[in-house]
Amino acid sequence: MTPETSAPPLSPMQKIWHIVALIPEGRVASYGKIADYAGLPGRARYVSRALKQAPDSLALPWHRVINSQGKISFAKDTHPFQLQMSLLRSEGVQVNQGRIALSEYEWRPDMATLVLSMPF
DNA sequence: CTCCTGACCCTTC
DNA sequence: CGAAGGGCCAGGA
Numbered sequence A: 001m002t003p004e005t006s007a008p009p010l011s012p013m014q015k016i017w018h019i020v021a022l023i024p025e026g027r028v029a030s031y032g033k034i035a036d037y038a039g040l041p042g043r044a045r046y047v048s049r050a051l052k053q054a055p056d057s058l059a060l061p062w063h064r065v066i067n068s069q070g071k072i073s074f075a076k077d078t079h080p081f082q083l084q085m086s087l088l089r090s091e092g093v094q095v096n097q098g099r100i101a102l103s104e105y106e107w108r109p110d111m112a113t114l115v116l117s118m119p120f
Numbered sequence B: 001c002t003c004c005t006g007a008c009c010c011t012t013c
Numbered sequence C: 001c002g003a004a005g006g007g008c009c010a011g012g013a
Helices: A012-022 A031-037 A044-053 A079-090 A111-117
Strands: none
Touching (some): A012 A111, A031 A044
């Protein structure tokens, strides 16, 4: 037995939080991609729930997560939308009409590095 | 158990 | 480009 190597199992939600925390400043990633990176393909909606439920104490960069169309997913006339837009702009991301150029700002993590960063 | 709701995504028109 | 429809699946009522 090797008790010191037994790591506590990471729940799907914790995996998502872990990935989101890795998105660098000035970059964005889509809900769907986050799901893929977390080993949960096709679960974009689950990612949105995970972000909503994330405790503030984690201080996750939730504003760096947008939809696959490169747009902020909150309705344009809401406070969350305004907040997300200003947070992105404050770190140099251009937002026009709630839209972000994925070709310019999408986070493309090195998969090997990503895997190694996961606490098994 | 069923029904409804999403910080979604993809295809089609 | 935008809108519509279907798929998806965890949570809550």
